[in-house]
Amino acid sequence: MPKNAQLNHFPDPVYQYQNNPLTKAGFELGRKLFYDPILSEDNSVSCGSCHKQFAGFADLEHSVSHGLNNQLGTRNTPALANLRWNPDFFWDGGVNHLELVPLAPITNLLEMGTNLSLVIRKLNRDPKYVTQFRKVFHQDTINSQQLFKALTQFIGEMVSANAPYDQYVNGKTDALTEEQKQGLLVFEAKCSTCHKPGLFTDHSFRNNGLDSEFKKDLGRKIITEQPSDLGKFRVPSLRNVAVSSPYMHDGRFRTLAQVLEHYDKGVKTSATLDPLLGGSRLGIALSKEEKKQLLAFLEALTDKTFITDPRFADPF
Numbered sequence: 424m425p426k427n428a429q430l431n432h433f434p435d436p437v438y439q440y441q442n443n444p445l446t447k448a449g450f451e452l453g454r455k456l457f458y459d460p461i462l463s464e465d466n467s468v469s470c471g472s473c474h475k476q477f478a479g480f481a482d483l484e485h486s487v488s489h490g491l492n493n494q495l496g497t498r499n500t501p502a503l504a505n506l507r508w509n510p511d512f513f514w515d516g517g518v519n520h521l522e523l524v525p526l527a528p529i530t531n532l533l534e535m536g537t538n539l540s541l542v543i544r545k546l547n548r549d550p551k552y553v554t555q556f557r558k559v560f561h562q563d564t565i566n567s568q569q570l571f572k573a574l575t576q577f578i579g580e581m582v583s584a585n586a587p588y589d590q591y592v593n594g595k596t597d598a599l600t601e602e603q604k605q606g607l608l609v610f611e612a613k614c615s616t617c618h619k620p621g622l623f624t625d626h627s628f629r630n631n632g633l634d635s636e637f638k639k640d641l642g643r644k645i646i647t648e649q650p651s652d653l654g655k656f657r658v659p660s661l662r663n664v665a666v667s668s669p670y671m672h673d674g675r676f677r678t679l680a681q682v683l684e685h686y687d688k689g690v691k692t693s694a695t696l697d698p699l700l701g702g703s704r705l706g707i708a709l710s711k712e713e714k715k716q717l718l719a720f721l722e723a724l725t726d727k728t729f730i731t732d733p734r735f736a737d738p739f
Contacts, residue, residue, distance in 0.1 A: 453577025479663030486674030606720025
């Protein structure tokens with residue numbers, strides 16, 4: 424965890440480890456589990472298979488999740504960072520507790536394709552895991568609660584707060600180039616309502632005009648069953664966004680330039696389109712120079728310390 428001074432521009436985290444005391448042994452156990460394909464049905468897919476550190480724990484290779492037997496899911500693999508600050512998770516907000524996040528990919532038939540009973544049986548048959556779990560949780564038998572708590576100790580410590588932007592707001596005035604500083608001004612004027620600086624998300628769900636109809640993926644409506652949530656998806660954090668393509672819930676854009684072009688000229692109208700993108704002019708007006716400045720600024724959100732930190736690397 425970075426020093427507290429580095430997090431002055433962050434709010435207090437939602438998840439506080441009250442019932443899951445953070446320890447070095449617990450973190451290391453969670454790290455091992457994150458990278459171990461034992462959590463999948465045929466021992467072929469791990470959490471780290473899709474969440475790659477060099478890509479901000481996203482997946483550069485596939486527009487949507489890529490799992491068991493080379494099956495493809497329906498949504499883009501999200502980057503992982505600063506998860507302790509999230510009130511809910513996934514593109515539709517279908518999970519609202521950090522410790523339950525791993526349950527979804529583990530049991531998704533297109534991703535890791537297994538069930539908790541099988542996973543727990545496999546872990547209890549492994550003497551090394553039994554020893555590690557006992558060291559952390561002081562019980563002789565591994566259960567699913569211990570599994571989720573160990574994974575949470577690892578993913579909860581994935582804190583990204585040392586990008587050039589962070590250094591700049593913490594007093595290092597030369598951490599940003601002049602072009603990036605101009606990009607920050609453009610960002611604050613045109614992007615920061617949804618991508619609130621600090622975490623670079625406001626944790627809301629919005630329809631950002633990707634489509635006029637949403638028959639393939641209903642978005643947030645799948646969870647709430649409210650017509651007003653049709654086509655709405657989580658506003659993702661932009662931390663490490665320059666290294667975590669592709670973009671949007673379905674990975675349709677390969678580059679950030681394409682993303683900016685969408686907001687400038689590609690927004691489609693629909694009943695639930697976010698009001699910030701509607702009105703007399705669809706989208707967000709961006710000049711060629713503003714796009715160039717924004718792209719430069721978004722590079723300043725890459726935390727090279729985070730994406731190369733050996734603490735988060737594959738231990739196998």
